[in-house]
Amino acid sequence: VQLVESGGGLVQPGGSLRLSCAASGYTLDRYNIGWFRQAPGKEREFVAGIEWGGSSSYYAGSVKGRFTISRNNAKNAVYLQMNSLLPEDTAVYYCAADRLKYRSPVPTLRDDYHYWGQGTQVTVSS
Numbered sequence: 001v002q003l004v005e006s007g008g009g010l011v012q013p014g015g016s017l018r019l020s021c022a023a024s025g026y027t028l029d030r031y032n033i034g035w036f037r038q039a040p041g042k043e044r045e046f047v048a049g050i051e052w053g054g055s056s057s058y059y060a061g062s063v064k065g066r067f068t069i070s071r072n073n074a075k076n077a078v079y080l081q082m083n084s085l086l087p088e089d090t091a092v093y094y095c096a097a098d099r100l101k102y103r104s105p106v107p108t109l110r111d112d113y114h115y116w117g118q119g120t121q122v123t124v125s126s
Contacts, residue, residue: 001026001115008120011085019080019120021095028113029073031055032098032106035080035112036057037091037122044094048080049106052098058106063089085124092119 007019017100021033034049048069050057057069068081078095094115098106107113 003095003097003115003117005093005120006118008093008122010123010125011125012126013085013087015085015124016081017085017094017122019093019122021078021080021117023076023097024086026076026097028071028076028097029074029076030101032103033069033071033078034096034098034106034108035069035078035093036096036110036113037089037093038119039088039091042091044110045112046092046108049108051077051104051106052102056104056106058108060108082122085122087124090122090124092121094119 004022006079006101035047036044038044048059050069054071066084071078097115
């Protein structure tokens with residue numbers, strides 16, 4: 001089982017990035033998927049999560065209105081569109097799968113997730 005994030009990079013404040021999370025050896029369509037991030041010296045924090053069927057999504061207050069999570073179960077992938085990026089969004093971003101199938105609502109605690117990807121670096125700087 002492997003989750004692989006991609007799409008990170010260096011962007012100026014106000015810019016946009018789209019992160020992707022692809023799975024191999026694992027079918028995502030039964031599981032909620034979460035995006036988390038970890039900045040240097042800080043705890044890993046919940047950013048956004050999407051329900052297994054894609055009908056509901058949840059966001060941390062700090063990103064609500066700027067980030068959009070989506071999924072394409074046919075492609076076994078989840079995405080995080082990040083707009084209006086701020087320097088404080090700088091972090092390594094991780095995707096992870098819920099430990100349980102078909103859970104509702106989407107959990108926001110790190111311990112409720114497993115099969116973490118290796119992360120992708122997002123740096124917002126001028």
